[in-house]
Amino acid sequence: MKILKTVVKVYSSASLVLRILIGLLAGVGLGLLAPGCTWIGIFGELFVNALQAIAPVLVFVLVTASLCKDGTKLDKRFGTVIFLYLFSTLLAALVAVAVSFLFPISLKLEGDASPVSAPSGVMEVFATILRNLVMNPISAISGGNYISILFWAVLFGLAMKTMAVSAAKDFLAQISEGVSQIVRWIINLAPFGILGLVFSNVSSHGLTVFTDYGGLLLLLVGSMLVMALAVNPLIVYLMLRKNPFPLIFRCLKSSAVTALFTRSSAANIPVNMALCEELGLDKDMYSVSIPLGATINMDGAAITITVMTLAAAHTLGISVDLGSAFLLAFLSALAACGASGIAGGSLLLIPMACSLFGISNSAAMQVVAVGFIVGVVQDSVETALNSSSDVVFTATAELRQRLKEGRGLPSFLSKNDSRNRP
Numbered sequence: 001m002k003i004l005k006t007v008v009k010v011y012s013s014a015s016l017v018l019r020i021l022i023g024l025l026a027g028v029g030l031g032l033l034a035p036g037c038t039w040i041g042i043f044g045e046l047f048v049n050a051l052q053a054i055a056p057v058l059v060f061v062l063v064t065a066s067l068c069k070d071g072t073k074l075d076k077r078f079g080t081v082i083f084l085y086l087f088s089t090l091l092a093a094l095v096a097v098a099v100s101f102l103f104p105i106s107l108k109l110e111g112d113a114s115p116v117s118a119p120s121g122v123m124e125v126f127a128t129i130l131r132n133l134v135m136n137p138i139s140a141i142s143g144g145n146y147i148s149i150l151f152w153a154v155l156f157g158l159a160m161k162t163m164a165v166s167a168a169k170d171f172l173a174q175i176s177e178g179v180s181q182i183v184r185w186i187i188n189l190a191p192f193g194i195l196g197l198v199f200s201n202v203s204s205h206g207l208t209v210f211t212d213y214g215g216l217l218l219l220l221v222g223s224m225l226v227m228a229l230a231v232n233p234l235i236v237y238l239m240l241r242k243n244p245f246p247l248i249f250r251c252l253k254s255s256a257v258t259a260l261f262t263r264s265s266a267a268n269i270p271v272n273m274a275l276c277e278e279l280g281l282d283k284d285m286y287s288v289s290i291p292l293g294a295t296i297n298m299d300g301a302a303i304t305i306t307v308m309t310l311a312a313a314h315t316l317g318i319s320v321d322l323g324s325a326f327l328l329a330f331l332s333a334l335a336a337c338g339a340s341g342i343a344g345g346s347l348l349l350i351p352m353a354c355s356l357f358g359i360s361n362s363a364a365m366q367v368v369a370v371g372f373i374v375g376v377v378q379d380s381v382e383t384a385l386n387s388s389s390d391v392v393f394t395a396t397a398e399l400r401q402r403l404k405e406g407r408g409l410p411s412f413l414s415k416n417d418s419r420n421r422p
Contacts, residue, residue: 012188020261023191024198031202041200047193048263050186055266056141058179059291060153062269065176067157067288068169077282080397081289085297088235088389089336092227092299093329096306099223101325105216105311107370150295183270187258194261213374216311220378223303224385228252232299232392239400242409247395251275251388259387260380265294268387275391280410286394293390298336300382301349304371305332309353312367318357328356347371347379 011019030040132140133151140148160169229248236244254275259268269290276286306329313320320328335349350371351364371378399409 019191020194020257023193023195024261027195027198028202030195031199035203037199038203041196041203043192044194044196044198044200047186047190047196051183051262051264051267054179054183054186055264055269056143056149058183058269059266059294060137060141060149061172061176061179062273062287063150063153063291064157064160065169065172065287067154068160068163068172077285077397077401078289080400081285081293081393082296084235084239084393084396085293086333086337088227088232088393089297089299089302090329090333091231091235092223093302093306093332093336094326095226095231096223096303096332097310097325097329099219099226100307100310100314103215103219104314105219105307106315107216107311107367150292153291180270180273183267184274187262187267187271190258190261197261213370216307216370217374217377219311220304220307220374221381223307224300224381227299227303228256228385228388232389236392236396239396240403240409247392250279251391251395252384254278255391256384256388260384263379263383265297265383265387265390266291268383269294272387272391276394279391279395281395281398285398286391289394289397290390293394294387296337297390297393298386299389300385301336302329302332303385304347304378304382305335305349305353308347308350308367308371309357309359312350312354312359312363313357316359316363318359320357324357328353331356347375 027040030037034040132148135148137148137152140152160172163169233244233248236242236247255268255272258271259265262268272290272293273286276290277283309328309332310320310325332349332353335352347368350368354364354367402409
């Protein structure tokens with residue numbers, strides 16, 4: 001027992017990034033050398049299933065507990081965060097349009113199309129979102145419907161806020177902390193889950209995903225890197241008039257790395273909440289904006305939808321003018337906000353975007369099938385961009401308010417602060 005405690009202590013004290021890297025390399029090695037050991041993949045399934053099971057509950061209790069607290073006040077900062085979420089998603093789609101025009105990609109659309117149904121137009125997307133808002137809250141939590149979860153959590157939190165019984169509010173706060181702790185335990189076991197996930201992918205597909213679809217992956221990942229390292233820093237600079245990269249790199253290191261492997265913005269909420277606390281942000285603010293961002297801040301999803309749609313159009317010889325491309329960007333940004341907070345949520349919105357150019361549902365579904373193949377990499381990078389930018393824009397909104405009030409910025413944004421701490 002003493003030896004086991006020592007092993008657990010050493011494991012937990014090691015850097016999570018280092019442990020994830022070891023799990024990644026071990027998964028690749030085992031996938032190439034021992035593809036027949038299929039039992040290894042169970043670790044990945046357990047990890048993903050655990051995250052998907054707890055994430056909806058986490059979002060509900062976090063938002064509810066935050067809104068019902070006495071003294072909670074959503075001021076101008078909250079409006080700024082929502083604006084940044086939506087504006088950056090539109091910019092991401094425009095970046096994808098520009099990159100797709102510069103480097104047109106053709107796809108291999110032979111083979112069976114995916115049988116999964118998808119929305120046929122933007123009005124269907126809006127109608128689905130509205131219907132989902134009033135979905136049974138129990139069904140929403142069990143099914144991972146984050147739009148409905150947020151809607152009912154906000155209503156329940158505001159209703160509880162009007163009550164004078166402080167014990168009930170304290171109980172909700174304790175429940176919120178308890179659920180967050182469960183997610184932290186799951187994230188702590190991420191290296192084993194990643195080992196299983198990587199093993200399953202490598203043993204099934206080998207490394208062909210990097211060769212057969214290398215051009216498409218480069219286009220997708222390159223567009224997302226442009227957002228993460230160029231567009232988002234520019235937005236932060238224009239809002240704060242300060243060097244944005246200390247904040248950008250801090251968020252990429254602490255949030256993007258875990259999101260890269262969990263592939264779920266919702267499951268990465270506790271990581272983002274902890275990062276916001278480290279940055280010294282207002283809990284009343286980030287406890288609402290971070291769960292909201294996991295649902296509507298979808299830069300990576302907008303890029304995926306736009307790039308894949310334009311690739312389909314180019315493959316089929318469809319000429320796309322600038323006006324149609326801009327309309328696609330706007331449509332992709334709106335659709336991305338309704339994408340699910342779990343892995344692969346953006347791919348099923350591709351046929352809806354393809355319909356803008358008259359691409360048949362059969363061909364569009366083959367594009368979705370290609371998306372699932374490259375999703376091993378695409379969805380990981382997409383989630384890393386989505387989740388890390390939740391913290392970037394939450395911090396930007398609060399720091400902008402601090403500057404207006406003459407309170408100054410935290411030390412981690414100071415050029416002279418070598419410790420990189422708030």
